Amino acid sequence: MVSLALLMFALFAIGYGAVKVNAATSENRGRNTMSDAQINIFKEHKVLIAYFSWSGNTRKIAREIQQKIGGDIFEIVPVKNYGTDFHAAVEEARKELAANARPPLKNRVANIKDYDVVFIGFPNWVGTLPMPVHTFLEQYSFEGKTVIPFCTHGSGGLGDTVESLKKSLGNINILEPLSLGREEIDGDRDKITDWLNALKIPAAANAAQGNNANTPIEIVINGKKIKGILNDTPEAATFRAMLPQTVSMGAFGGREYYGDIKERINDTTQGKLNFADGDITYCPSNNTVAIFYAQTSRPNLTMRVITIGKVTDDLLIFHNLSDSVNMTFSIANKIEGEQTL
C-alpha cells in the first residue's frame, strides 16, 4: 500500500515539471454546448459550486461549470497559507494527511440549507482529498442534497479522492465525478460539457432557482467585475432603476461595506436585524446600501435592513479591500448563450 502510494506520488511528481498548456482556441473548444433540457433541469435547482484550489486549475473548472449552468460559486479558503512553493506545499499536505488534520477555513457558506445540488471541486493532493476539503465537508449537513465531485490532478488521476469524499459524506446521493488531468485544463471543453449533460439530477423538491424575475447585476470594484442579482421586490426594483450608480462604500465591523445612495427608496418591507453572507441590503434609516461578506462574533444589526439582492460570486474580494472604495452597480450585460441566475 505504502509502495503503491510512493509510486503514484513519484509518477505525478515527474509529471509536474512538464505541464503542457494548450491555448483554448475556438477550434479546440469543440462542441461546447449544453443541452437545453439539461440547462432547464439545473435551473429548477439551487446550485452551489464549492471548490478548493491551490494553483488555479480547479478554480478555472469551477468557473466554467458556473458559466455553463449558473449557480453560486464558493471558494474553500484555508486560514493557513500553503505558500507558492510546490515541494513545500506537498510536504505540508503529507503532514496534514498523516495527522488526519482539519485545517481551519477562513469562510463559510452562508445558507447551505438553500442548496439542493452541490458541486465540490478539489485537486488530488498526495493521492487523496486535500484535508481542507475534509474540514469543509464536516462543517455542513449534506442530507437530502445531490453532491457532484470534480477533481483536477497530475498523473495520479482521481486517486482515492472520491472514495474519501464518499466515506466522509456517508449516505448521500453522489453523482459521477469529473476527472481532469492538468494538461486538459485549457484544452477541449467537450469533456466538461458532456459530463454536465450526462448527470442524472433528481427532480427538484422546489424550484428555488427558477425565479427568472431576478435581475443579474455586476459590481465593479477596483476594476474587477463581480456578479450578483437583484431580487424581484419593490425595493430592489427602485434600486435597479437607479443603475448604473457608483457608491462610495466604507468598511464596517469586518463584515460589510456600506454607502449612501442618491435617492431614497420607498420601503414597504419590514426588513431584518441580521444578515447572510453575500446579502445586498438597503437600510431605510440612513439611506444606504450594504454588501455583507462575513459573519462575525456580533451577527446582530442595530438598524433594520431590507435584502434587495445577493452577490453570487466569491466573497473573498471583500476581505482584501481598503476601508473606503468605490463600487459601481450596473445591470449585467447579457451575453448570448450565457447562463445567469
Ligand SMILES: Cc1cc2nc3c(=O)[nH]c(=O)nc-3n(C[C@H](O)[C@H](O)[C@H](O)COP(=O)(O)O)c2cc1C
Ligand atoms: C500539495 C500537492 C499535492 C499533489 N499531489 C498529487 C498527487 O498525489 N497526484 C496527482 O496526480 N497530482 C497531484 N498534485 C497535482 C495537482 O493535483 C494538480 O496540479 C491539480 O490540477 C492542481 O489543482 P489546483 O490548481 O486547483 O490546485 C498535487 C499538487 C499539490 C500542490
